[in-house]
Structure formats: C-alpha cells, structure tokens
Amino acid sequence: MSFPFKLPMLLDGATATNLTAAGMPSGVCVEKWILENPEELIKLQSSYIKAGAQAVYAPTFGANRACLKKYGLENEVEDINKKLVSITRSVAKPEGVLVGGDLCPTGLYVPPYGDADFDDIYDIYREQIRALDEAGVDFFIIETQTSLADMRAAVLAARTTNLPVFVTITVDENGHTLTGGSLLPTIIILQAMGIDAVGLNCSLASESMIEFIKESAAHSVVPIIAKPSAGVPGVNATGYLSPEAFTQKMRPLIQAGAEIVGGCCGTTPEHIKSLADTLKGSGTFKHKNEPDCYAAAIEKEAFFLGDDIVLSKPLYCNSSLGDDLIDLDDERVNTALVKVDSVDDAMILCENSSMTKLPIAVHCDSLPVLDAALRYFQGRLIVDSACMIERELIEPLAVKYGAIIY
Numbered sequence: 527m528s529f530p531f532k533l534p535m536l537l538d539g540a541t542a543t544n545l546t547a548a549g550m551p552s553g554v555c556v557e558k559w560i561l562e563n564p565e566e567l568i569k570l571q572s573s574y575i576k577a578g579a580q581a582v583y584a585p586t587f588g589a590n591r592a593c594l595k596k597y598g599l600e601n602e603v604e605d606i607n608k609k610l611v612s613i614t615r616s617v618a619k620p621e622g623v624l625v626g627g628d629l630c631p632t633g634l635y636v637p638p639y640g641d642a643d644f645d646d647i648y649d650i651y652r653e654q655i656r657a658l659d660e661a662g663v664d665f666f667i668i669e670t671q672t673s674l675a676d677m678r679a680a681v682l683a684a685r686t687t688n689l690p691v692f693v694t695i696t697v698d699e700n701g702h703t704l705t706g707g708s709l710l711p712t713i714i715i716l717q718a719m720g721i722d723a724v725g726l727n728c729s730l731a732s733e734s735m736i737e738f739i740k741e742s743a744a745h746s747v748v749p750i751i752a753k754p755s756a757g758v759p760g761v762n763a764t765g766y767l768s769p770e771a772f773t774q775k776m777r778p779l780i781q782a783g784a785e786i787v788g789g790c791c792g793t794t795p796e797h798i799k800s801l802a803d804t805l806k807g808s809g810t811f812k813h814k815n816e817p818d819c820y821a822a823a824i825e826k827e828a829f830f831l832g833d834d835i836v837l838s839k840p841l842y843c844n845s846s847l848g849d850d851l852i853d854l855d856d857e858r859v860n861t862a863l864v865k866v867d868s869v870d871d872a873m874i875l876c877e878n879s880s881m882t883k884l885p886i887a888v889h890c891d892s893l894p895v896l897d898a899a900l901r902y903f904q905g906r907l908i909v910d911s912a913c914m915i916e917r918e919l920i921e922p923l924a925v926k927y928g929a930i931i932y
Contacts, residue, residue: 529722529749530690531580531624531665534780534805537753537788538574538582539798545570555597557589557606564613571617573795578802579788581624583667584614590654592632604657611661626667626692627658629680636675636904637877639705644675644902651683665690669753670728672696672704674712674825674904681719682901685926691720692786694727694751701738709738711823713745715906718928725751728790732775736782743783747816752776752784756792766792769800776801822861822885822930824905829885835932837863837887837910843871851882863887863910872899879905887932889913896920900927908932 542556548566550559560567571582589607591600599606611625618625632650634642655666666689668680677693684691693716701709713724724746726735732754743750754776756766767775776787787805789797820831838859841850843866854862862884866872872895879886887908890896893915900907900923908930911917917931924931 533749533785535749535786536578536580536798536802536805537626537751537786538571538579539789539793539795540756540791541567541570541583541585541587543791544794555594555599556587557585557594557610558597558599560585560613561606561609567613568617570795571614574798575618575621575623577795577799578805579623579798581626581664582614582618583626583628584611584658584661584663585628586610586654586658587628587630587669590629590632591650592634593630603653607654607657608661611658611663615662624664625662626665627655627661627663627689629654629658629666629668630670631672631676634676635673635705639673642675644679647676648679648683651680652686655680655683655687659687659689663689665692665722667692667694669694670696674703674705674707674715677712677716678719678904681716681721682926685720690722692723692725692751693721694725694753696727696729697738699730699734701741705825707825708827710741710745711825711828711905713742714821714823714828715928717747718906720925720928721748723749723751723786725753725784725786727751727753728755730754732772732779736778739779739782739784745821746783749785750783751786751788752779753788753790754779755790756797769794769796772797773800773804777804780804820930822906822908824879824886826880827883831861831885831908831930834860835887835908836860838884839863840865840889843867843874847874848878848881851878851884854882854884859884861885861887861908863889866890866895866899867892868895869898871895872902875899876902876904879903891915893919893923897923900924900929906930 586607591603594600614625636644666684671677756772822829836859841864862882866888887910888899889910891914911931
C-alpha cells in the first residue's frame with residue numbers, strides 16, 4: 527500500500543484549547559461557536575499554516591449526530607460539517623495545504639460495555655463522513671478513539687469513499703483504551719481493514735508515547751502518527767510545555783518511528799513552528815515491514831499464527847458457547863472453530879469472543895450470515911473456506927472486514 531501524501535508529514539496543533547484562550551466560553555457547542563466566530567478559526571489555522579503545517583483539521587471533531595444532540599443540533603449534521611469545512615478550505619487551499627475531516631468518538635458502546643447497536647454507530651459516522659466527503663476534505667482523521675467498535679464502524683463508513691483514512695487512538699499509561707483494548711491488536715485489526723495511517727493522540731504527553739510508538743512501528747505497514755498533548759498543568763506558567771521543550775520531547779518519537787506528527791491539547795502555532803524546524807531534512811519515509819497477514823485478533827489480544835493451524839472441533843452458538851471456549855484452553859488445538867448458522871449466532875459469538883485465549887475461526891454456509899459475523903465481531907476473524915460459500919464470494923468480505931481466509 528502506497529501512502530498518498532509526502533512524508534514526513536506535519537499536522538496542526540490544538541484547536542479547542544486555543545479557541546478557549548481566544549474567548550470561547552466553556553460548555554458551549556464548539557462547532558456552533560466557530561460558525562458564529564469564524565474569524566478566530568481563520569486566524570488560528572492561518573497561523574498553523576504559516577508555522578509549516580502541511581495539513582490542518584477542519585473543526586468537525588464533535589459534529590456527529592450523537593454529539594450535536596446534546597445541543598439540540600442533531601438534525602444539522604450536514605449543514606454544520608459543510609460550513610466548517612468551507613471555512614478551513616478557504617484558509618488551506620490557497621496555500622496548497624491538506625484538509626482533514628475530523629471525527630470523534632460517538633460516546634456509544636456496544637455490549638458488554640453498553641447497549642448500543644453497532645449499525646447505529648456506523649450510521650452516525652456514515653452521515654458525517656458523507657457530508658465531509660461532499661464538502662471536499664482530503665482525508666479523514668478518526669481521532670481520540672477509545673473503543674474498537676467505534677473505530678471499526680468509522681473505518682467501514684470511511685471506506686465507502688475513496689479518501690485516505692487516518693486513525694489515532696487514545697490510551698492510558700498502560701497502553702489500554704477505555705474499553706480495555708490493547709494497542710497492538712487494534713493496529714492489526716485496523717490495518718487489515720485498509721486504513722492509511724495509524725497512531726496515538728491526546729491523553730499522553732510525548733515522553734509517555736515512546737514505547738507505544740515503537741511497538742506500533744514494529745508491526746505497522748502504514749505510517750505512524752504521533753500527536754501528543756503538550757504535557758500537563760504545572761509544567762510552566764501556562765500549564766503546558768514550551769514549544770522548545772515540546773519539540774525536544776518529540777524528537778525521540780520521530781526516532782522511534784513516527785512519520786506523521788503534530789500536537790494535541792495545549793499546543794499552539796509556536797509549537798508547530800518549532801516542530802517544523804526539527805522535521806526539515808529528516809528525509810523520505812520508506813516502510814519496510816511486511817504485513818501481519820496471519821495475525822488474528824480480538825480487542826485485547828493479538829494472535830500470531832503459524833502455518834500449522836489446528837482447528838478445534840466445531841463449537842455451536844448456544845448458551846454454553848462461553849464455557850466451551852474456555853474448555854478449549856486444555857485441548858491440543860491452536861484455533862477455536864465456531865459454527866455460525868444465523869445472524870443470532872453471530873451476535874452470540876460476539877458476546878463470548880473474550881472467553882478464549884485462542885484465535886477464532888468461523889464456519890458459515892450462508893453469505894449474509896458470514897457478512898454479519900465479520901461485521902459485528904470486534905476483532906479479526908479467520909474464515910474457514912471449507913464451507914458451501916464459493917471462495918470468490920468470501921474474498922470481497924475478507925477485504926472489507928480485514929478477515930483471514932483459511
């Protein structure tokens with residue numbers, strides 16, 4: 527997969543913290559406030575471009591139906607997104623700068639973390655992505671993500687367009703997302719689904735990201751993004767690292783493998799200018815890693831498969847599936863084979879997927895059922911090709927959902 531933009535790539539810095547400093551009140555709808563005060567965004571993004579940013583994010587972070595509903599604006603998704611992108615394009619395009627369509631978490635969670643429906647999350651992202659695409663963004667940035675279901679839904683929605691897709695994840699100091707997901711399996715799953723870049727943003731300061739960036743780079747076949755916050759309050763008079771101190775701490779991230787960099791909370795155009803000076807002369811990125819074609823995964827664990835996959839006897843999607851998966855840990859198999867005969871079976875599999883320490887393969891004899899199993903499973907499944915579905919029909923689904931055909 528070739529990356530569509532020049533590397534290394536410099537992104538912009540924070541939006542909300544700078545607008546707050548410019549007078550935006552707390553508790554307001556950021557997107558609406560920007561539309562009422564466009565001159566503040568224009569001033570900020572012009573400064574980022576002057577500082578050397580090669581891409582700026584349109585301020586559409588919270589402009590999805592779920593977030594706008596808090597302000598009674600859920601029926602204005604298309605209008606708000608298109609107007610916000612138009613403002614950013616008016617600043618960026620005359621300077622030849624890329625515009626990213628920014629998407630945040632929905633705040634909705636599928637079982638067992640909540641009671642949301644995966645298709646509802648997908649529809650929320652699809653609505654916003656359609657508006658961003660029509661508005662003329664150059665790529666999508668699905669950022670500050672804390673749930674694999676949100677990431678997968680957003681990527682599936684974004685892949686209905688022809689635009690590049692970036693994803694950045696927010697983790698705690700142990701490398702876990704809010705739903706307990708781990709970074710490595712998340713990267714494996716998203717890469718298999720065809721994203722163009724992946725990495726981390728927000729929450730952690732730059733020095734806390736280094737080991738996670740190294741881990742990401744070791745298994746990534748796409749460019750790595752690092753967009754950390756500028757530290758924590760109390761570091762200096764403003765509560766954040768100075769531009770010089772921020773850049774000094776960014777250098778190890780770049781050395782660790784980050785090819786797309788920028789700043790999150792607390793960073794300013796001065797931080798980006800300092801970072802731009804560091805990036806000059808850093809060369810062109812050429813990724814050498816081979817894809818983990820045979821790495822299956824669930825949200826919390828990755829499974830690196832060998833050539834000798836030993837399937838279990840077929841397990842069935844009933845009330846005992848969880849116990850049956852647990853019992854496999856004592857058997858001489860290295861992959862759990864689950865028979866999925868209906869959409870209800872697919873949902874039962876999803877609910878019990880964390881009950882085994884083995885990768886999971888599914889056997890389906892119906893194409894719509896296989897589609898459901900791959901769509902709702904929050905991970906990377908193996909598809910047993912010894913089924914009644916022709917391989918040429920399985921392959922497009924495997925590409926779409928990032929599955930492994932065995």
